């Protein structure tokens with residue numbers, strides 16, 4: 001690609017993750033804008049990045065991304081860039097040495113309480129177990145009010161302590177509220193209409209989005225390398241951590257990180273399903289054999305063991321009151337930045353909000369619409385951000 005594109009940028013995108021790729025692709029394809037995408041990592045696809053391990057098995061380098069959506073139009077949009085194949089997101093939880101279906105379903109309840117149940121008797125049982133809390137204010141109250149103390153302590157309490165290094169009572173109800181509880185035998189992790197994986201992986205999907213003559217991608221390039229030097233005529237999209245954009249001037253927002261150990265095995269399958277959770281054993285929270293859902297046929301396998309960490313790459317915003325308050329102050333700075341300099345903050349780190357992959361792509365499409373409407377007229381002497 002020519003230098004001209006670099007010097008003649010309409011849209012500067014910081015971050016080649018799902019948000020950056022979608023907005024860059026839309027701007028280039030629909031509007032014919034010159035787009036410069038920078039990313040500090042050496043690859044595209046952000047945390048969706050996947051790559052072959054030494055034995056050739058495709059792994060999700062930053063933890064499993066189980067693509068699911070009930071939005072058919074979204075899937076149609078993504079299908080321009082990859083073929084999608086059905087995926088079975090089945091998770092089990094190891095409790096007292098036994099693997100239980102997780103999220104909790106009828107089979108889990110039967111095995112845990114040691115009696116045969118149907119939907120009506122399970123509902124009656126849970127009604128006896130539930131702690132009556134009208135308006136759960138945190139994740140502990142939420143789970144207690146849904147399934148009672150025994151199940152909370154067996155499946156949620158220690159997993160959440162490990163995952164967040166915080167007590168469920170200090171975390172927003174939405175943290176544990178993400179996980180459903182079912183009175184049927186549906187063993188799938190989520191209930192969305194479409195549970196699918198891009199054939200060939202996410203990295204290939206997002207690389208295809210960026211494969212356009214109007215898009216230039218510069219990897220191993222932090223935002224600081226282009227900040228103030230590239231003057232995009234239309235807008236900037238920033239997908240990095242919002243506090244970092246403002247040099248942490250209000251203090252650092254907390255993020256939870258993860259460490260991954262990828263272990264190859266010379267057997268075709270190591271686990272019965274894609275993910276096993278360990279609420280009460282080990283330092284790691286889960287083991288993931290992603291091969292179960294990528295559709296790859298391979299005589300060997302790889303399992304990744306995930307251990308939460310306080311230091312490292314920022315993966316999860318921490319959903320508690322203090323961090324929400326600090327984010328709100330950064331958000332006010334960001335809004336001013338949007339008005340003054342046409343910088344748009346989009347994505348998990350920039351909006352300090354947990355998004356699933358489908359949700360963040362919807363967010364990116366909405367952000368693109370806003371930019372398209374507000375930034376149709378180029379700024380010739382746009383002030384550097």
Ligand code: UDP
Pocket residue numbers: 093102155156157159160163175176177178179277278279
């Ligand atoms: N969780 C739990 N036990 C489990 C799985 C999840 O207590 O076996 C709680 C935990 O607090 C976790 C949250 O539910 O952070 C959301 O789980 P999910 O699997 O959606 O987390 P993610 O895959 O996004 O890390």
